Every structure is written in C-alpha cells, then in structure tokens.
Amino acid sequence: MTAPVHYLDHAATTPMVPAAVDAVTAHLRAVGNPSSLHASGRAARRVVEESRETLAQALGCRPAEVVFTSGGTESDNLAVKGLYWARRAADPRRTRVLTTAVEHPAVLDPAQWLARAQGAEVEVLPVDGHGRLRLDALADAVERDPGSVALVSVMWANNEVGTVQPVEEVVALCAPHDIPVHTDAVQALGAVPLDFAAAGVDAMTVSGHKVGGPSGVGALVCRRERELTALVHGGGQERDLRSGTVGPPAIAGFAAAVELAVKQQSEHAARLTELRDDLCRRVVEVVSDAHLHGDPERRLPGNAHLGFPGCEGDSLLMLLDARGIECSTGSACSAGVAQPSHVLLAMGCSEESARHSLRFSLGHTSTAADVDAVVEAIGPVVERARAAKR
C-alpha cells in the first residue's frame, strides 16, 4: 500500500514548487482586499501588482496586459467569446471563428457554443498526421474572406500528444488582415521558449497549476490595443474585462511559479527531453509495436504519448495505477468514461487506435527512477490488457 508513487501526469497538474508554496503561504494570513483604499488594501494590491509585473517580465508582455482569471478554461472562454463579441460589435460581418481540430475543449466548446447560440460560423481546421495545423488550410480559410474573420485560435502546444503548433506562421497569415490570434499556451509555458510580444499574438492563455503554481488561478494576456468584451460582470477589477476580487495568495504563488519556470525553461526542457526519449526508447524495446504519437521533433519535452495496439487505454491506466504508476489516457472523460480522443481522430487514427493510448507526461519532479518503473511494469501490463480485450 505504501509503495512509491511514480507520478507521470504532469500535463494534468504538476506539484507546486517550493517557491510557490512559500509565496502562497506568506500571504494567507494577511487581510486586505486589493480594491480597498486603506493600508491593508494597499498592501494586498501591492502583492497583486508586483505579481503582475513579475508575470509580465516572464511572459514578455506589459503588466497592464495581464488579466487574472480563475484558470486556463476561463481565460480561453474570455479570449474566444470576448474577441468574437468585440469584433462582431465593431463590424457585424465578422462572424467566422477559425480554430483547429486538436484544440482543448476550453476553446472548442466556447467556439461551438458561439456557433449554436450567437450566429458564429466555426471552421475547425485540419491537422496533419503529427497533429500540426495544416497552414495551407488556414491560409485558404483566411484568404477566402479575411474581412469576415472574427478571430483565429491555435494552441501553442497540444495537451494530449504534445505537438507544438506553428504559431509564428499563424500570426504571419493573420497580421496583414489585422485578424486577432489567440493561443492557449497552458502546456507550452515553462516547456518551450515563449514570448508574448515576440510571438505577435493578441491573446494568450496561461494557467498556474500546470507550471508549479496553485490551481484555481491563471491569466489571459491580452494586447492592450485589442478590444475584448467581458465575460464576468461585476466590480470590473481586472481592466473591466474580468470582475471578482482577485486573491493575493494564489496570484503571488502563480507569479513565483511562472518566474521560476521561465528562468529554468531551457535546462528543464533538456533534462525532460533526455528522460522522455529514454522512456520511449526503452518502452519500445519491451513492447515492440508501441509507437509515439505526435510530432517527433516539435513536441513538448515532457510528453510521451504512446500507442499500444491491442489494448484499451483504460485497462493500461488501471493496471499501472495499481502498481503506483500514474498517467493518463490523455483524452477527455465524460463521467469517468474515456472517449476516443478527438485529437487522435483528427490526426487520422481509427477509433480503435484512438483508444489504445497512454500519455506519460514528465515534469519537474520526474526522475530516472520513474522511467525505470514504467519500463519494468509495461511488459506484463500490456500483456494483461491485451488479454482483457480479447
């Protein structure tokens, strides 16, 4: 019962780094609403604004461009709906939303809701076999009628298969027409080099708990020149774009984690790449028909998304869990039932092969012992899972 746990699900959430724990706890005992005008309020406001400056420094944006939210999903909703409403309000012809087939549901669902309830035309653009956006399809969609595009949303890196998207090229296609580009950078932050201003995107989603900060906090970075319609109305605390009292402890922890993640990015990525490549190579040595999904080169350093033909991902996950190895099937669950991954289906996998995969995602606490544990367990586990499927 007390066997060591090998946590290989950092893409779901990663342990808080000590600097973030310190930052959160340092502010838990303090009183003060950042919107209050007295000394306690000013002290709380100072924590929030210093955190904003830290984040801006780390992300390559201006402090005023950081809008604190409750996390990645809210930031994606604010970007997709907020940009759509603002752009359509300025010009009613702008009703097209262009996005990719491999986005996170936090982008795809708001887009589909805009189509259902708000008269948007959503174009879900195809990806290649590695999960990379087909730029020719984006170019066609933009050029067909640039004046009708409300926004383009393309994730920086995919949460399931780890493929890094050509965000720079997306911006190059959209900029001439002044089409705003949103990118969900939740998985990319701290894993690949990332700079908001240099990328030229208009809005970027980041989240605390994926980089070693607390859960329940995130931000939408949004260029100050871009109009955005608010999603949550109330006190207008965050640039009138997001209402609600912001929480200094969570925000301080978020900023501390992002600062550290960005500072250590290249060394972290090199270490994880080596571990990840070792894991993939040795798993294939044991299970010869196991194979990597996603782009072999342009991928997140900690992501090993592996297909195991003849197995149910569910069975693999359960058998590994029983051996203290925690990973994911990578796809969204509906009431605990794994659905065939929309990402793998978009990449051209059959429904069968979209169900036989596992995502191992490594992070800052991962060690060679975690990889050893997977390699040791995977042979018998795959054998059992295959028997269970027969």
Place this chain on the structure above:
Amino acid sequence: MSGGVDSAVAAARVAEAGHDVTGVHLALSRQPQSHRTGARGCCTIEDAGDARRAADVIGIPFYVWDLSERFHADVVEDFTASYAAGRTPNPCLRCNEKIKFSAVLERALALGFDAVATGHYARLGTQDPQGEEAGPDEGLVTLHRAVDPGKDQSYVLGVLEQHQLRHALFPLGGSAKSDVRAEAARRGLLVADKPDSHDVCFIADGDTAGWLRATLGEDAPHDAGDIVDDATGEVLGRHEGSWGYTIGQRRGLRLGRPAPDGKPRFVLDIEPVSGTVTVGPRERLAVRRIEAREPRWCGPEPRLLTGPGITVQLRAHGESLPATVRVGDGSGEVVVELDEPAYGVAPGQAAVVYDGDRVLGSATIESTRSAP
C-alpha cells in the same frame, strides 16, 4: 458499484474481509442523464458520482467501465425485440448473464482479479462431489436464496453457470436490507438512505410502454390492433401497440364497458403477427404446463427434478410453485408440470428452478398450456 446502498456495503464488506478490492461502476447508458429522476438510481452521472464517493469512503480505487455498447447489444436490443414479439422479458437476468458475470467478469479475470462481488441478495455454498473427498476448489459452488425473503434476488441470478458462480461473491446474502442500511450509515456511506432502485434501469421515467413506443417507433410490428374477447371473439377495443401488454395484465386495458358477468378481464394472449390482444376472465389464465428454452444450469444438467422441495418461480418476487421439471436430452427443452395451476405466466419471463432454497437453474418461458 451502481451508486446504491447495496453495492456500496458489499464493497465495504469484501474490503474489510481483507480482499484487494477495486470498485467498478458500469456505464451502461449510451446517453447518460446527468441527474437521477425517480427511484431508479444506477445509470446517471449522479449515480456514478455516488459510487465514487462510496469508494472514497471505503478506501478502494474506483473506475468507470464503459459497457454501454455491450449492454445495448445484449440487453436492450433483446428487451425490445422480445416485447415486439409479444413476450415479457426480464432484462436483469440478461444483464447478469451477459454483462456483470460475463463481460465484466472476463475482463476482470484477464486483468488479474479473482472474482466479481455484487450487492445482490443471494448466498453461495459449496457441495462436495458425492463419495469423494474434495478440496475447496473442487466442490460444486451452489447458489441459494438470501435470508431476507423480501429482498431475495436469487431469481435474477438463476442464469449463472458454474464457471460464473466460481468467481462470484454476494456479501449481502446473509443480511436483512434494514441491517444493510444501518451498516451503510455506520460506515459513513452517504448512500445509506438512497431509495431502492426498481423498474427497468435504462427506462429513465419508468414508462415502459412509452419507451417501447418511442424505441420501436415505425419499426414496431404493430402500432395498433384489436383487443378481442376470448369467449365471443368480439372486438372490445383498440390498442396502440401490442408491446404495451403483458399476459396477466389487468390494469390499463381501457375497454370502456365491463364484461357481462361483471368480472375483471385480463390479458390472456398477445398475437404479435396480427397484433391482436385477447382478454378474458382470470380462470382462463390458469396454466399447468410450461415449455421453456435456453436453459442455464448452475451445476450439472439434470434430467428429471421431482419430489418435495422442487419448485419453480415464474417471475421476480413470485411465489415458489411445487412442480416436476423434465429436461430434454440434447434438445435442452425444459418442461415444467405445476402441481397447482399458476396465473399470469408470461412467455419471455424466466422459470427458475429451486430445490428448497437452492437455485438449480433457469430457462426462458416459451409457451404455456392451460389447466384442463
């Protein structure tokens, strides 16, 4: 773990007994509803959440297994086809036979588990082969009624064969329902006062006839037909689908005028080809001989079962009826001769054969013959 009180306590008991237990909730609906309505309680997302919380409290791992496709193919389609053919199926038996102690059991065994435990009220025993010394693995596993007669569910388990019973555990068979509820409360299981589920789990609102009408739709063999008097042949009314009727049914015939003798009328027969529903007085329902098919025997296949203690049960919560049972050699056909006539025996239901409190097996009722 359905999310109900019985499977939660069953899981707690096997875990407490020292087994290495994993909780599994079966996702059986292809379009689960998010919230429970009425007194069903096993197929909604809310029920899956209740099961998960019970597993947390017990301290066991918990997973949801998606068996919705198998359930649809093996249970739901069989259920609709059977009704369309004028029969009255019991989907719980099919589910135990094909899902819980087949699809689930096979997967569990392959994954390295030894047994499937459920919250059914029934007991297991062992019987040594005659005249031989036998170890615990060599004896015959026998299935028995639960000690709580009000909750006994051995009827719906009568389809389990020896290879299934050998890997089954029924931890609640020796307990009264009220004790199980009290135990759930004592263990801090929040489902302790959740209502019992009944009716058909995949029909959310409990309206079986409405569900059949919607499901069968235009594929139904008859969406209307005559209701005919058995004695006179007179057409007494019309119905909107013969599948809405069960042999022995009295309520909901809506015939408008009473029978000349003032006695209630019952459904005597359902003719799926013409769509005719025949009604008549209760005495015309009396059945003495039953032919049944597709037998499932818990132990060795018998040839002749007769004498004191041999009974059959012809519906869930039905009475035990003394009978003589003959099994055709090779044909598998089962013939039941009842000592006393039974009323309202519906083809499609299972005839479960008992020796005292022990379940010997079951077969699906094919046809009946009236008492002379």
